Amino acid sequence: MPQCEVCGNDYDMAFEVHAQGAVHVFDSFECAIHRMAPVCEHCGCRVVGHGAQADGRFFCCAHCARAAGVGAEIRDRM
Structure with missing residues (x-):
């Protein structure tokens, strides 16, 4: 098996x-x-859904990306 x-x-x-x-x-x-699954660079959770990506970095959501200093223009992917 x-x-x-x-x-x-x-x-x-x-x-x-x-x-x-x-x-x-x-x-x-x-x-x-x-x-x-990639790991969110801000909160550490596994990115299971679409998440957000900027500058080769992965985040579980736009909130975490902004909290990590990625530009305010980032939005959740749908």
Whole structure:
């Protein structure tokens, strides 16, 4: 059985994620998010939705981007 690269669980319904030339195996979306989702540079939470991006930096929302000093013109992506 495939083994999750995050938790090590052997699970018959594990799935692969292909990203940036690498193949990752997970047993749940929770583990996939833990490994793959970027981290907000202001509050540290995982960016699961659209988030905000400026100057190559990731934020969970426009509020965090502004709080981190990114220009006031940034808006949440929809």
